[in-house]
Amino acid sequence: MFRELLREKGLQDNSNVTVEESIAMFLLVIGHGVKRRVLGGIYIRSLETISRRFHEVLRLVLSLSKDFIRLPNQVENVYENDHKWRWFKDCLGALDGTHVEMTIPLKDQGRYRNRKQQITTNVLGVCDRRSLKFLYVLPGWEGSSLDSKVLRSALVREKDPFLVPTAPYRSTSYHLNKWSSHGNRPSNYNELFNLRHSLARNSVERTFGLLKKRWAVLLQPSFFGTNTQVLIINAYCVLHNYICEIASELDYPLLHEVDCDLAQQSNEVFDVDYEDVIINVQGGSQWTNFRDDMTKEMYSQYQVRSGRT
Template sequence: MNRATFDKLCLMLDVIGGLKPTKNMLVDEQVAMFLHILAHHLKNRVIRFYFGRSGETISRYFNLVLTSMMKLNRELLKKPEPIAEDSMDEKWRWFKHCLGALDGTHIKVKVPMADKARYRNRKGEITTNVLGVCSPDGQFIYVLTGWEGSAADGRVLRDAISRRNGLKVPQGQYYLVDAGYTNCEGFLAPFRGQRYHLSEWRDGRQPLTPRECFNMRHSSARNVIERCFGMLKLRWAILRSPSFYPAQVHNRVIIACCLLHNLIRRQGDDPLDIDIEALETNTNDMEIPYIQTIETSNAWANFRDTLANEMFVELMSHRGSM
């Protein structure tokens, strides 16, 4: 985060978040201390050495800044915008009316012994299953935290779309999802049993069927959510190992990190852009018909088949003209 972005964050936390200077600490020191903890995942005793403050003071101001960060939700979360009919973006032009991509990621948390069984994921780690939804330009649109690591991705998604202030998917629009989710209205998944991951298309390999062609282009576009998660964990060390904070606080920390990610992306010149290449409510909402269930349908399956055939026809036409 450069100085201009830091100053903007302090201003937003003051004006929107209600974070005020006190007799003993200015807003910028409160924010700097908060960011230092997120970026380096340091204990209070280490922060005490760096900032010359007591452990109680550090804890109090960390929670004050975290509470103020939660008030920036509306301001910093990206408003979804569908891919336009005339889009020329090579990755997204096939996915007209698509809003972006979504996926789940596991983040290690600290929970009481009695809850560890529920939070234990398939790898045996104690985690929370976080649903992340991002736009084609790599900004978070929606984040749902709090689910146990043992929860299936599909279950978390069902909860997200059923919440009053949850994930809204207008009819006629959709997000790209991986094969772990159901291919249904509002959520376009790849074909199962076909090559999919970007690593499988290296060394000049080309798709041989419409389904492989669809999967290749789907993977290329949906990779944006993997990049978002990669950048998030690369930037904030507190998301890479079990937190010193209880799960309830850590869930808010995850949201704060996503909001900060968006702010940095909007300011431009993100220092992680180069590093990541190495890594694989609106007032009129009630008038819009939203998708409220996750169910397969012949119409949606036909939509995917038709799109796959169109992609493959263009690919073969391009090969023939070479």
């Protein structure tokens, strides 16, 4: 149980608050946005006690990160029957960025204002294709930061750097709603690769959607300081993965809501600043040649199946 995990990490009863009360208060804050002053009235505890126990539980939840947010030791090559991923059988997962609203001091808000004029942090995430668990998370970047800048930061970090090859083709249609509208079909191998790459990457959009559905408080600014807000985002991802591991199956009703939201978004007018998406990561010629060879084989098989040879 989650309680026992935190006990093993060092959470103990004290003369003021039990372990169970500490966890309950923590979950009420991050799960429902309950203010500490309200908790003081519920549990008859001082604000200092509640704040201290909250941050203690937060620290211990974050200490579980390496246990629950980790890259797999090896890739399961079971992709033959998965039309989205069969061409990407050696990929660890899917990568994308999302924005989470934050409460930021007025003097710093300009840096955190994204292209939609919202005050947010840009969160980089990598997820597993099947379980929709996070494999890597990097929150904390200002909302004005481009996805590509956040990714470059992950690539050059001294501790646990994230390494990826060059992915989609530039200056080529990519996003799914470009294909779903007007019955568009790929006309060359670059377009086919980008279509199938986008289909595979859809798993990370579902993971972010599931995270925000499960922790709806993420959809509104927090009342904590900037650094604590970033730590709480990490904690959400740890708890998300914990729930995925202990659950016998995915929360399909919630996932259905996510899929409906994504379908609705894909039908809306697509308005994106292409400088604000990850469209290219500098890679060596070995990866580029590998991608090109795979893409040409992919397109050759596509032409045979569609009778276009």
